[in-house]
Amino acid sequence: xxxxxxxxxQPDGVPLDARAYEQAGGYQSVPKALKxxxxxxxxxxxxxxLRGRGGAGFPTGMKWTFVPTGPNAPHPKYLCANxxxxxxxxxxxxxxxESAPHQLIEGMIVAxxxxxxxxxxxxxxxxxxxxxxxxxKAVAEAYNAGYxxxxxxxxxxxxxxxxxxxxxxxxCGEETGLLNALEGKRANPxxxxxxxxxxxxxxxxxxxxxxxxxSNLPHILNHGPEWFKGLSKSEDxxxxxxxxxxxxxxxxxxxxxxxxxIRELLEEHAGGMQEGLAFRGVLPGxxxxxxxxxxxxxxxxxxxxxxxxxxxxxxxxxxxxDDRTCPVGxxxxxxxxxxxxxxxxxxxxxxxxxxxxxxxxxxxxGRGRPEDLExxxxxxxxxxxxxxxxxxxxxxxxxxxxxxxxxxxDFERHILAQHCPWRTH
Amino acid sequence: xxxxxxxxEIEEELERYPTKRAVSIDALRIVQRRRGWVSDEALRDxxxxxxxxxxxxxxxxxxxxxxxxxxxGRHVIMVCDSVSCWIMGYDRIREHLTKRLGIQLxxxxxxxxxxxxxxxxxxxxxxxxxxxVDQHLHRDLSPEKIDGILAEYP
Ligand SMILES: Cc1cc2nc3c(=O)[nH]c(=O)nc-3n(C[C@H](O)[C@H](O)[C@H](O)COP(=O)(O)O)c2cc1C
Ligand code: SF4
Ligand code: FES
Numbered sequence: 001x002x003x004x005x006x007x008x009x010q011p012d013g014v015p016l017d018a019r020a021y022e023q024a025g026g027y028q029s030v031p032k033a034l035k036x037x038x039x040x041x042x043x044x045x046x047x048x049x050l051r052g053r054g055g056a057g058f059p060t061g062m063k064w065t066f067v068p069t070g071p072n073a074p075h076p077k078y079l080c081a082n083x084x085x086x087x088x089x090x091x092x093x094x095x096x097x098e099s100a101p102h103q104l105i106e107g108m109i110v111a112x113x114x115x116x117x118x119x120x121x122x123x124x125x126x127x128x129x130x131x132x133x134x135x136x137k138a139v140a141e142a143y144n145a146g147y148x149x150x151x152x153x154x155x156x157x158x159x160x161x162x163x164x165x166x167x168x169x170x171x172c173g174e175e176t177g178l179l180n181a182l183e184g185k186r187a188n189p190x191x192x193x194x195x196x197x198x199x200x201x202x203x204x205x206x207x208x209x210x211x212x213x214x215s216n217l218p219h220i221l222n223h224g225p226e227w228f229k230g231l232s233k234s235e236d237x238x239x240x241x242x243x244x245x246x247x248x249x250x251x252x253x254x255x256x257x258x259x260x261x262i263r264e265l266l267e268e269h270a271g272g273m274q275e276g277l278a279f280r281g282v283l284p285g286x287x288x289x290x291x292x293x294x295x296x297x298x299x300x301x302x303x304x305x306x307x308x309x310x311x312x313x314x315x316x317x318x319x320x321x322d323d324r325t326c327p328v329g330x331x332x333x334x335x336x337x338x339x340x341x342x343x344x345x346x347x348x349x350x351x352x353x354x355x356x357x358x359x360x361x362x363x364x365x366g367r368g369r370p371e372d373l374e375x376x377x378x379x380x381x382x383x384x385x386x387x388x389x390x391x392x393x394x395x396x397x398x399x400x401x402x403x404x405x406x407x408x409x410d411f412e413r414h415i416l417a418q419h420c421p422w423r424t425h
Numbered sequence: 426x427x428x429x430x431x432x433x434e435i436e437e438e439l440e441r442y443p444t445k446r447a448v449s450i451d452a453l454r455i456v457q458r459r460r461g462w463v464s465d466e467a468l469r470d471x472x473x474x475x476x477x478x479x480x481x482x483x484x485x486x487x488x489x490x491x492x493x494x495x496x497x498g499r500h501v502i503m504v505c506d507s508v509s510c511w512i513m514g515y516d517r518i519r520e521h522l523t524k525r526l527g528i529q530l531x532x533x534x535x536x537x538x539x540x541x542x543x544x545x546x547x548x549x550x551x552x553x554x555x556x557x558v559d560q561h562l563h564r565d566l567s568p569e570k571i572d573g574i575l576a577e578y579p
Pocket of ligand 2: 388
């Protein structure tokens with residue numbers, strides 16, 4: 001398969017410096033884009049069918065068309081790379097940040113040019129120490145090479161770029177929470193409308209885009225939309241960084257054509273389950289996606305395929321549940337995370353999620369009551385989309401509602417036995 | 426009082442944002458990098474420099490996980506308690522750490538050497554279980570491996 005996102009990545013993971021990156025073919029999309037009109041760049045990205053890789057899958061080119069452009073547009077406009085990556089089970093952007101920082105910067109220049117942005121921030125989680133170091137170095141090199149700063153390559157286009165290390169909180173990854181965090185506030189989400197494309201960072205038009213999304217842009221500009229669509233095995237274009245964690249033989253991360261099946265990922269790339277363990281289920285795209293089970297192994301890992309199966313592609317990094325791991329314990333771990341990371345703004349989220357965590361804890365500890373399952377189902381409805389201010393709570397109940405559906409007998413066994421069957425003592 | 430170096434670093438950050446307030450988190454992190462944590466006094470100084478009320482600065486400081494408003498040990502251990510690490514044996518890792526260090530999560534050893542904190546997914550789930558000690562990531566942990574790692578942090 002043709003390597004795209006990983007083509008510049010060295011076996012030892014040490015990133016190419018600006019010179020070596022240029023020699024390997026990097027930064028070619030910048031002069032190419034700068035010779036076009038910004039609207040033409042947007043058009044190419046639209047035609048490529050690139051969809052956001054941060055979880056929601058929104059069409060990237062279309063998002064850019066909502067930004068006011070032209071002589072009367074408000075300035076400065078902003079571009080933010082979302083490198084917060086705090087969704088449990090997700091470890092894909094780390095690779096791109098640590099091992100291909102110039103590819104991200106190049107993609108950001110292209111995106112910034114298309115929306116006529118003046119300033120770009122890379123919002124990276126504070127724990128990614130190595131990534132922060134390498135990004136700062138790469139940004140400095142890009143300034144020195146003339147790809148950032150005033151009048152880039154004599155085009156008249158100017159762009160400043162900065163790295164922001166986050167103070168740490170899952171809500172920082174939510175697009176408007178990220179904007180508040182960059183403004184030095186708590187990362188609570190904002191009411192929409194106004195949408196960030198019109199009134200975002202410091203009240204100015206802003207685009208927030210995932211690291212993997214942005215890293216695709218140089219290649220789309222270089223090779224064109226048709227090439228990009230041809231990379232995939234499905235309706236959704238391009239390649240995807242897919243990951244597998246849990247008790248498989250070879251957990252890992254691979255760049256593969258969009259639309260690779262769950263079975264191929266699990267069996268060929270991850271090497272199947274560890275010796276003596278059986279597959280029970282999988283969260284296909286990070287902690288906030290619904291479980292899929294053995295009946296879904298041939299589902300294609302693209303936006304439409306996973307959705308039809310009742311879950312979401314999310315971040316494309318899957319977490320595998322095996323038969324020696326308790327599904328109730330796993331869901332309790334997830335709800336503990338979501339309850340802790342709730343920003344507390346809306347009642348269904350802060351009260352519902354901590355209530356769910358309490359119920360799950362009592363079931364795990366042998367104090368479950370028959371009515372608990374109905375209460376958990378009620379919480380799932382209570383947190384459904386539309387009832388809360390942001391997508392944290394609806395995402396939080398996805399693994400819970402699907403666990404109640406697929407592993408109901410396991411919940412019932414806990415309650416009947418007043419004991420977790422997976423615990424030996 | 427902020428040291429001249431701290432002030433200088435914060436002023437550099439000020440050039441990167443259109444408002445002073447936007448630098449709050451960077452400034453708190455700058456102070457913490459040098460002092461280990463953010464005391465009431467340091468918080469007041471940062472608030473004054475950035476022209477933000479002390480209450481507002483504190484509400485920001487307490488919102489973010491990586492900003493410590495209480496003193497910590499010489500080394501901070503952040504052990505991942507999220508889902509992939511949990512599947513791969515977080516409970517054993519936590520038990521081993523608490524036993525070796527003689528403290529619970531959230532506590533500091535009496536000799537001031539280690540503070541032990543839980544952290545959410547460190548983004549290295551294919552090498553779970555994982556933890557960070559100070560700025561370093563440690564992966565594919567086992568109880569045996571942990572003893573060797575702790576010895577690296579006097
Ligand atoms: C609670 C929460 C956390 C999120 N965390 C991230 C994140 O860490 N990285 C990311 O790219 N998107 C994250 N998102 C999605 C963003 O809101 C946004 O949709 C995305 O950054 C847009 O970029 P894309 O279109 O390129 O995917 C999160 C959303 C929610 C609700
Ligand atoms: S859904 Fe949760 S995280 Fe989102 S705004 Fe409401 S309380 Fe905050
Ligand atoms: S769950 Fe521990 S590193 Fe991701």
